[in-house]
Amino acid sequence: MPDLLLELFSEEIPARMQARAREDLQKLVTNGLVEAGLTYASAGAFSTPRRLVLAVEGLNAESPTVAEERKGPKADAPEQALAGFLRGLGITDAAPVMALAGQPSGSHVHLNGVVIEVRDDKKGQILYARVTKPGRPAADIVAEVVERTIRTFPWPKSMRWGSGQLRWVRPLHSILCLLTTEAGSDVVPVTVDHLTAGNTTEGHRFMAPGRFAVSSFDDYRAKLLAAHVVLDSAEREAIIWNDATTAAFAQGLELVEDKGLLAEVAGLVEWPVVLMGSIDEAFLGLPPEVLQTSMKEHQKFFSVKAPSGRIEKFVTVANRTTVDEGETILKGNQKVLSARLSDARFFWENDLRTVKAEGLEGMGAGLADVTFHNRLGSQADRVARIADLAAELAPLVGADPALATQAAQVAKADLQSDMVGEFPELQGLMGRYYAEAAGLDGQVAEACQWHYSPLGPSDVVPTAPVTVAVALADKIDTLTGFWAIDEKPTGSKDPYALRRAALGVIRLVLGNGIATGLSQILSRGVEQHGGATDVVADLLGFFHDRLKVHLRDQGVRHDVIDACLAMPGNDDLALLVKRAEALQAFLSSEDGTNLLQGFRRAANILGQAEAKDGVEYSFGADAKFAETDEEKALFAALDLADGRIGPALEAQDFAAAMTAMAALRVPIDAFFEAVQVNSENEIVRRNRLNLLHRIRAACSSVADLTKIAD
Structure with a gap:
């Protein structure tokens, strides 16, 4: 069975595109082979800055008839x-x-x-x-699939060059395409415009120029390594990480982990060589996040910190070894780094001067000239709304209203700073530094940094009361504003990240155990925007949809969520989740499963009788008409359960309410075993139907069990 080796050799492929390109290459080729009738044992895709590679093992020699x-x-x-x-x-x-x-x-x-x-x-x-x-030889099929793959490859951006019509991310120089068996290897006759497949490739651009022939994937990989090319990006990442951490450890320092930067740098080099350089003492007074961000964004450097947390050195990754062991490369990098950090220091010092002279309010004054949305006003308008809402939310989360107001008024000020203008990803964090420089309360400074959180399902949830108040106000203002102007998410489109904002509110509420109804808070936000009253109900439904997704990710069943959403007070998210967790635990028990069956039986019989008789059996059940011991026992059990379920629900102790419900299981089972509900005696029949209503009412007081799936 032949093995396939395919290499597409080009000018440098952007690092950010390589991972997706590997996946696309493997999918397009293997899917094409399978559709044409060729099966295979395994496949793997690889990339370096100058090549995309696919190795397929165990191909059929021909497609079947x-x-x-x-x-x-x-x-x-x-x-x-x-x-x-x-x-x-x-x-x-x-x-x-x-x-x-x-x-x-x-x-x-x-x-x-x-x-x-x-x-x-x-x-x-x-x-x-x-x-x-009839079946076809593998070579013919591979040639067709490879040509189609090259011509239709889904690059995010592509280009044409010369007079040809072929489009590729960068000029494509050569195609290597081999089918290898025990008898040897053969070039697959692939022709794409001016390119014809062969059996040769190139090694490192500087350290091993010139082409060489290969005969199989193992031979190809070994010869590339000899030509100073590490084919596997994961292997290059491991080399960079191990060499960098070792170099840092040798000097008593620690490499700052950054998986995204590691993957990007591994996509920039074919022969990674780790070099460690020093940062000029004049820049070490900058906040460590500024140093780290500047080096990462501009130079693709890793930061190296001392045990104290101060950034002291950097690691760069060269694409070659040199006779001077990288000394010239480091000198050039340090020169460019000094220029970049000089800019960062200028921004930092200029921002501090503004804060010292005008305070954060002065820094943020320009927000009045920044439009947030043409129908929602300026950023300054938004800040004023957030401040009002934060003051109202403060008592609910245990925060000082005055501090919450102050924090909201200055939390967005750093958007006008030079530093955030250069590095937008530092917004919030720089606000904390500037708040501290202005001598503001520590709770205000903390709110400046963390009020954007949580930004996603895995982001940290703030717990400091002032921060929580501002974070909630920020997200609720966004949601109520866009709902008020009818700019809601549609399908997969969510340009204003409103789903993320709603999830942020949910996680803040649940993470901090905030027991309050959302309706009143949303009404206040909608009122600020002049929206209609029906907006609140629609927005609350949106929250419920996001809560369903969140709880399903936490393992809560969808029907359990629906059963709890159907109950009054469903705008109290913390209470709703508490109810759902208790119900799921109850339904997972044997008592819960059996009681659910008893509830359904009672509800079905009652529903049929009410439909037939045209009346509602909802009152008047009297124990004096009970004829059997089982019937009398059920009356007694319901009396006892009603006395326990009501107080438990009032105390929001859903576990206790479920326990009280569980006590009904045995008497309900016994009742249905021994008693015929539709008695010939009409008085007894009506009494028993009213008794079934008591079962339905007792169980439905905890959750709408009709929503529970079979």
Whole structure:
């Protein structure tokens, strides 16, 4: 069984595109091979800055012969119908087929490799075509699939060069395409515009120039390594990480982990060489996050910190070894780094001067000239709304309203700073530094940094009361504002990240155990924007949809969530989740499963009787009409449960309410075993139906069990 080796060699592929390109190459080629009838044992894709590579092991030598049968029209069908059927088979002469009409079943003709046969059927004689597609050699199939893959490759951006029509991310220089067996290797005849596949490739651009031939994937990988090219990006990442952490450890320092930067740098080099350089003492007074961000964004440097947390050195990754062991490279990098950090220091010092002279309010004054949305006003308008809302939310989260107001008023000020203008990803964090420099309360400074959080499902949830108040106000203002102007998410489109904002509110509420109804808070936000009252109900429904997604990710069943959403007070998210968790735990027990069956039986019998009689059996059940011990026991059990469930629900102790419900299981089971509800005595029948209503009411007081799936 042959193995396939494919290499597409080009100018430098952007690092950010390489991972997706590997996946696309493997998917397009292997899917194409399988669709053409070739199976394979395994496949793996690789990339370096200058090449995309696919290795496929255990290919079939040829595709199998495939026989296909197609049912056609009646043998005596009009010539036009026969011609249409035959045209799909590549047959133009209908006369031999028309002659089959009236012939014995099994009669057939051979036309263009297709067998046309007539068979008797209930509806008369029917034509059938047997089409045999012979197998094809793997090389022919591979050539077609590879050419199609190259011509239709889904690069995010591509280019043409020279006079050719081929589009690729960067100019494509060569194609290596081999099928290797124990007998040797053969070049697959792939031709794409001016390029024809061969069996040669190139090593490192500087350390091993020139082309060389390969005969298999193992030979290819070994020769690349000898030519100073590490093929596997994961292996390059490991080399960079191990060498960098070792170099830092040797000096008593620690490399700052950054998986995204590690993957990017591994996509920039074919032969990684780790070099450690020093940062000029003049820049070490900058906040460590500024140093780290500047080095990462501008230079792709890793930060190296001392045990104290101060950034002191950097690690750069060269793409070659040099006779001076990287000294010249480091000097050049340090020169460029000094220029970049000089800019950062200027921004930092200029921002501090502004804060010292005008305070954070002065820094943020320009927000009045920044439009947040043309229908929602400026950023300054938004800050004023957030401040009002934060003051109202403060008592609910245990925060000082004055501090919450102050924090909201200055939390966005750093958006006007030079530093955030250069590095937008530092917004919030720089606000904390500037708040501290302005001498503001520590709680205000903390809110400046963390009020954007949580930004996603795995982001940290703030717990400091002032921060929580501002974070909630920020997100609720966004949601109510866009709902008020009817700019809601549609399908997969969510340009204002409103789903993320709603999830942020949910996580803040649940993470901090905030027991309050959302409706009133949302109403206040909608009121600020002049929205209609029906907006609140629609927005609350949006929160419920996001809560369902969040809880399903936490393992809570969708029907359990629906059963709890159907209850009053469903705008109290913390209470709703507490109810859902208790219900799921209850339904997972044997008592819960059996009680659910008893509830359904009672509800079904009651529903049928009410539909038949045209009345509602919802009151008047009296123990004096009970005829059996089981009936009397159920009355007593319901009396006891009602006395326990009500207080438990009032105390929001859903576990205790479920326990009280569980006590009904045995008497309900016994009742249905011993008692016929539809008694011939009409008084007894009505009493028993009213008793079933008590079962339904007791169980439904905890959750709408009709929503629970079978």
